[in-house]
Amino acid sequence: DTEVTQTPKHLVMGMTNKKSLKCEQHMGHRAMYWYKQKAKKPPELMFVYSYEKLSINESVPSRFSPECPNSSLLNLHLHALQPEDSALYLCASSLTVQETQYFGPGTRLLVL
Amino acid sequence: AQSVSQHNHHVILSEAASLELGCNYSYGGTVNLFWYVQYPGQHLQLLLKYFSGDPLVKGIKGFEAEFIKSKFSFNLRKPSVQWSDTAEYFCAVNPYNQGGKLIFGQGTELSVKP
Numbered sequence: 501d502t503e504v505t506q507t508p509k510h511l512v513m514g515m516t517n518k519k520s521l522k523c524e525q526h527m528g529h530r531a532m533y534w535y536k537q538k539a540k541k542p543p544e545l546m547f548v549y550s551y552e553k554l555s556i557n558e559s560v561p562s563r564f565s566p567e568c569p570n571s572s573l574l575n576l577h578l579h580a581l582q583p584e585d586s587a588l589y590l591c592a593s594s595l596t597v598q599e600t601q602y603f604g605p606g607t608r609l610l611v612l
Numbered sequence: 613a614q615s616v617s618q619h620n621h622h623v624i625l626s627e628a629a630s631l632e633l634g635c636n637y638s639y640g641g642t643v644n645l646f647w648y649v650q651y652p653g654q655h656l657q658l659l660l661k662y663f664s665g666d667p668l669v670k671g672i673k674g675f676e677a678e679f680i681k682s683k684f685s686f687n688l689r690k691p692s693v694q695w696s697d698t699a700e701y702f703c704a705v706n707p708y709n710q711g712g713k714l715i716f717g718q719g720t721e722l723s724v725k726p
Contacts, residue, residue, distance in 0.1 A: 531712055542702055542716030543656070556711050590656070597712030598644065603656040 503527075504604035506591050512610045515581060521607045523574040523591030531597045532574040534566060535590040537606070543590055549574060550597050581611045614639045616705050618717035625693050626725050633688040633720050635703030644706040645686040646714075647677055651699045659701075662686065673697070695726045 504525045513519050523532065531550045535543035548556035549568045563585075565577040574591055588608050592601040619634035637643065647659040660671025667679040677688045686703060703717040 533712065533714075540700075540719070540721070542719050543714075545713060548712045550712065556713065594712070598706065598708065600644075600646070600658060600661055601706075601712075601714055602658065603648075605655040 504591055504593055504602055506589075506604040506607050508607055509605070510608045510610075512612065513578065513581065514612055515583070517581075518577070518579045520578065521576040521589055521591075521609075523576075523593075523604055524572055525593040525602075526572055527593065527595075527602070528571075529593035529595050529602075530571060531594045531599075531601075532568065533592040533594075533601060534564075534574070534576050535592065535603075537588040537590055539588075543603075547576075548597065555597070578609075581609075583611050585609065586611045614705070614707060614710075614715055616703055616715050616717035618701075618703055618720050620720045621718070622721045622723070624723045624725065627695055628692050629724075631688070631690040631693050631697075631722070633701055633703075633722075635686045635688065635717055637684050637686070637703075637705045637715070639684075639705060639707045642708040644708075645677075645679060646704040646706070647671065647675070647686075647688050648702045648704060649699045650702065656702070659688070693722070693724050695724045698722060698724045 507522045534546040537543045546560045547566045552568045567575040588606040590606045591604040594601045616637045645662040648656045662679045670676045701720045705715045
């Protein structure tokens, strides 16, 4: 089983709202990732968690705040987003950072 | 800077035609290599991967790829495409000791005409 689940599937939020995206995997993977994908573009890495510690932050604005409560869960807290933040947000996981990354279906976010 | 280059932005083929999608990367060290596919409205799925060993790797749905170290290339091939292969294809490189940074190419959109 190589399933990564993400909720919600779709999210519409205003620029003053606070919302959270959730990602879950039960494969025993110890690395988890957040990516942002615009239409017809490749995914762009945002954050990497390895063994529940933030190991990479790709200079992401502070209005995006990741959290890894345990080895199976990854959250992305959103606050005061801009319309240009509208995109598909993908979560991925891998056994370790060197192994194959498996992607979830994503959350399609629209910021109004 | 490390980068991945996919030669074709959009490829249009008829069913039963052969496919080859080019991928080159710029990184001098050891890398793990991947091809991912994104079907319309679906999430990224792994097609195949190369870590070590036989440079010719076989993936799902009849796809294969060949790693040529001297050319820093990892081209994707399929002898006979089907309409259902219509999708976006991404080549990706995971350099060793980069903490899991998966570097994607720009993607190739494949359209297969029935």
